[in-house]
Amino acid sequence: MNRPITGELQALDRAHHLHPFTDFKALGEEGSRIVTHAEGVYIHDSEGNRILDGMAGLWCVNLGYGREELVEAATAQLRELPYYNNFFKTTHPPAVRLAEKLCQLAPEHVNRVFFTGSGSEANDTVLRMVRRYWALKGRPDKHIVIARENAYHGSTVAGMSLGGMAPMHGQGGPCVPGIEHVRQPYWFGEGRDQSPEAFGRACAQAIEDKILTLGEDNVAAFIAEPVQGAGGAIIPPESYWPAVKAVLAKYDILLVIDEVICGFGRLGEWFGSQHYGLEPDLMPIAKGLSSGYLPIGGVLVGDRVATTLIDDGGEFFHGFTYSGHPACAAVALKNLELMEAENIVERVRDDLGPYLASRWSELAEHPIVGEARSLGLVGALELVADQASGARFDKSLGAGSLCRDLCFANGLVMRSVGDTMIISPPLVITREQIDELVRLARQALDETARRLKNRTFERTPA
Numbered sequence: 001m002n003r004p005i006t007g008e009l010q011a012l013d014r015a016h017h018l019h020p021f022t023d024f025k026a027l028g029e030e031g032s033r034i035v036t037h038a039e040g041v042y043i044h045d046s047e048g049n050r051i052l053d054g055m056a057g058l059w060c061v062n063l064g065y066g067r068e069e070l071v072e073a074a075t076a077q078l079r080e081l082p083y084y085n086n087f088f089k090t091t092h093p094p095a096v097r098l099a100e101k102l103c104q105l106a107p108e109h110v111n112r113v114f115f116t117g118s119g120s121e122a123n124d125t126v127l128r129m130v131r132r133y134w135a136l137k138g139r140p141d142k143h144i145v146i147a148r149e150n151a152y153h154g155s156t157v158a159g160m161s162l163g164g165m166a167p168m169h170g171q172g173g174p175c176v177p178g179i180e181h182v183r184q185p186y187w188f189g190e191g192r193d194q195s196p197e198a199f200g201r202a203c204a205q206a207i208e209d210k211i212l213t214l215g216e217d218n219v220a221a222f223i224a225e226p227v228q229g230a231g232g233a234i235i236p237p238e239s240y241w242p243a244v245k246a247v248l249a250k251y252d253i254l255l256v257i258d259e260v261i262c263g264f265g266r267l268g269e270w271f272g273s274q275h276y277g278l279e280p281d282l283m284p285i286a287k288g289l290s291s292g293y294l295p296i297g298g299v300l301v302g303d304r305v306a307t308t309l310i311d312d313g314g315e316f317f318h319g320f321t322y323s324g325h326p327a328c329a330a331v332a333l334k335n336l337e338l339m340e341a342e343n344i345v346e347r348v349r350d351d352l353g354p355y356l357a358s359r360w361s362e363l364a365e366h367p368i369v370g371e372a373r374s375l376g377l378v379g380a381l382e383l384v385a386d387q388a389s390g391a392r393f394d395k396s397l398g399a400g401s402l403c404r405d406l407c408f409a410n411g412l413v414m415r416s417v418g419d420t421m422i423i424s425p426p427l428v429i430t431r432e433q434i435d436e437l438v439r440l441a442r443q444a445l446d447e448t449a450r451r452l453k454n455r456t457f458e459r460t461p462a
């Protein structure tokens with residue numbers, strides 16, 4: 001604890017640091033919270049507060065903070081070989097070992113990986129590969145990728161274009177051409193006039209309609225997250241994925257499943273695709289791959305695409321300086337080994353996921369909660385002004401960000417997306433810590449309800 005640093009760092013931060021996804025001016029006025037250290041599922045700030053990290057950093061610190069084995073793996077590799085590239089017919093042991101491990105964990109038909117530095121770069125790579133694949137098949141017209149509204153696929157120009165975040169499109173345009181969006185399977189937000197099952201089928205039908213409008217000869221791929229993360233922890237109705245699978249099988253269209261959040265145990269399987277019984281052609285990965293200790297991403301490539309790229313493609317003019325960076329690869333490999341040794345995936349599926357589901361669903365009774373949903377270790381609460389009708393709060397009240405600020409002030413990181421509160425805790429969280437998370441969330445809901453009732457709240461600093 002070193003309190004005097006707060007003001008000094010905040011001033012320097014304000015003077016020199018432009019933060020991601022941030023209103024620079026507003027943050028400058030409020031001042032940043034400065035996180036100084038962390039252990040397990042808790043972060044600590046420069047004011048001496050200990051905060052339960054209900055978001056695992058940004059959906060990535062799956063093994064929790066302070067894992068010496070990961071620190072060891074990084075330092076040992078940095079001493080041995082801090083950098084070498086995988087261009088020009090060279091490689092190094094950590095990249096090869098990690099590639100082997102990933103393909104061993106991935107579904108049967110996936111036997112190749114292309115490394116990147118992040119999830120955004122992975123999705124840029126996806127777009128390059130999908131278009132290259134069809135060109136090599138002699139079908140260059142088959143180039144359009146269908147994606148979904150309110151999807152998140154990263155923040156590079158291609159990632160932003162594949163994603164369906166309207167505010168991002170509004171600032172970064174014009175987007176990459178040849179990307180079309182269809183409606184998202186967000187039942188609580190957009191489908192409550194139908195049953196969840198009927199709505200899930202209608203969303204799959206929207207994909208088929210789009211394919212028919214564009215012409216199947218022009219459509220290269222469909223890309224989606226198994227459960228939308230940044231869009232608001234949106235768990236599709238059970239009917240959705242089987243119906244989507246059937247549509248894609250009918251037309252010759254590649255399936256890209258963005259596993260950046262759902263991969264590596266989040267849904268209680270190694271990959272979200274496996275939870276939903278999907279057989280994707282391409283799987284972008286990042287985040288939990290290294291538990292966030294060092295930046296690394298990649299694209300897992302199914303045999304269908306890999307065979308064509310390898311046998312018919314010649315040189316693929318694509319890659320990053322840090323594709324398969326040795327220290328990042330060494331940490332990712334150790335991370336996966338630890339996950340296996342500690343049965344993390346099975347624990348999420350058989351114990352922690354069901355336990356969170358039972359505790360989290362209790363919050364559905366709270367007067368300002370319209371829905372409480374979870375799957376594995378990802379969950380969401382929909383804040384409503386009126387529980388009976390499900391009517392939302394007036395947007396100007398900022399109910400979600402108020403609740404998030406109250407959580408933070410009360411020792412819990414819970415994120416808000418509009419008036420949807422979301423959690424995605426480290427996969428090493430215990431049952432007792434889940435109890436603590438639910439208790440802190442309930443306190444924040446109580447206080448949010450109280451302040452919104454009186455409408456006299458002042459915004460607590462973020």
Ligand SMILES: *Cc1c(COP(=O)(O)O)cnc(C)c1O
Pocket residue numbers: 117118119120121123152153154155225229230258259260261286287297
């Ligand atoms: C975070 C995220 C990305 C982008 O990953 P970065 O490492 O931030 O570039 C892509 N897809 C999904 C689903 C994500 O959640």
